[in-house]
Amino acid sequence: MATVTVPVGTAAFLLDIEGTTTPITFVKDVLFPYIKEHLEEYLTDHWEEDECKQDVQQLKKQAEEDHRLNRAGPVHTVDQTVHTDEEKAIREVVENVLWQMAADRKTTALKQLQGHMWRAAYNSGRIKGEVYQDVVPALRKWRHHGMKVYIYSSGSVEAQKLLFGYSVEGDLLDLFDGHFDTNIGAKVESKSYESIAERIGCAPEDIVFLTDVTREAKAAEEAGVNVFVVLRPGNMELTDEEIAHYSTVMSFSQLELTGRG
Numbered sequence: 001m002a003t004v005t006v007p008v009g010t011a012a013f014l015l016d017i018e019g020t021t022t023p024i025t026f027v028k029d030v031l032f033p034y035i036k037e038h039l040e041e042y043l044t045d046h047w048e049e050d051e052c053k054q055d056v057q058q059l060k061k062q063a064e065e066d067h068r069l070n071r072a073g074p075v076h077t078v079d080q081t082v083h084t085d086e087e088k089a090i091r092e093v094v095e096n097v098l099w100q101m102a103a104d105r106k107t108t109a110l111k112q113l114q115g116h117m118w119r120a121a122y123n124s125g126r127i128k129g130e131v132y133q134d135v136v137p138a139l140r141k142w143r144h145h146g147m148k149v150y151i152y153s154s155g156s157v158e159a160q161k162l163l164f165g166y167s168v169e170g171d172l173l174d175l176f177d178g179h180f181d182t183n184i185g186a187k188v189e190s191k192s193y194e195s196i197a198e199r200i201g202c203a204p205e206d207i208v209f210l211t212d213v214t215r216e217a218k219a220a221e222e223a224g225v226n227v228f229v230v231l232r233p234g235n236m237e238l239t240d241e242e243i244a245h246y247s248t249v250m251s252f253s254q255l256e257l258t259g260r261g
C-alpha cells in the first residue's frame with residue numbers, strides 16, 4: 001500500500017471510531033444484538049438494584065411521554081401500575097426497549113440502560129472492543145514522536161472508554177490524550193472541530209482528523225483541519241468526486257510522518 005505523508009506541523013491526531021479504528025459492523029453486529037439477546041436476563045439479574053430501578057423508572061417516564069404524544073403503539077407502553085408480578089413487569093420493559101431499538105430511537109432512557117448493560121458486558125469480558133490491527137502500532141508511533149491522540153465519536157465518552165479500555169488488544173486508554181463526543185457539537189458541524197482545536201490547544205491546521213464519513217470530513221476541512229478519509233471493509237463507498245477530492249488510506253500504517261522515520 002502506498003504511503004501518504006501527514007502535514008509537517010501535525011501535533012495531534014483526532015480519530016473517529018466506527019469505520020475508522022473499529023469495524024463499522026461492531027455496533028450493528030455486536031453491541032446492539034448483545035442488548036437484544038441479554039435484556040431479559042440482565043433485568044432479571046439486576047431488577048432489585050438501585051441503578052436498574054432507576055433505569056426502569058426512566059423508561060417508564062419515557063413511555064408515559066410517548067403515550068401522551070401518541071408516539072408509541074398501545075402495545076408498547078410500559079404499564080405504570082405497581083407490579084407484584086415481576087416477570088410481567090420485566091416482559092413489558094423488554095418489549096418497550098425492543099420497540100425503541102427497532103424504531104432506532106435515541107432516548108436518554110434507552111441509552112442509559114444500554115450503557116449499563118454494555119458496561120457489565122465489557123467488565124465481565126463478554127464483549128471486547130474491536131480495533132483494527134494497524135491502529136495500535138500507528139498510535140504508539142505517533143505518540144513516540146510526541147504527537148497527541150484524541151477520539152471524537154458520536155458514541156458517549158463513557159462508551160468510548162469501555163471500547164478501548166476492554167479491547168481485543170487489552171486496555172488501550174493510555175494511548176489517548178482525551179475523548180470528545182457530541183457534547184462538543186455534531187460531527188458534521190465545522191464549529192465542533194474549531195471547539196476541539198481550542199480545547200486541545202492547537203491550531204486546526206496542526207490537527208489530522210481520520211474518519212470514514214465524508215460529511216464529517218467536509219466539516220473538519222471547513223474548520224481548517226487536515227483530513228484523511230479511511231476506507232475500511234464495509235464502509236460507505238466514496239463517489240468519484242470524493243475520491244478525487246480527499247486523501248484516502250485503507251490502513252493507519254499508510255500514514256507517514258515526514259522526516260520523523
Ligand SMILES: [Mg+2]
Nearest residue numbers: 016018019212
Ligand atoms: Mg465513522
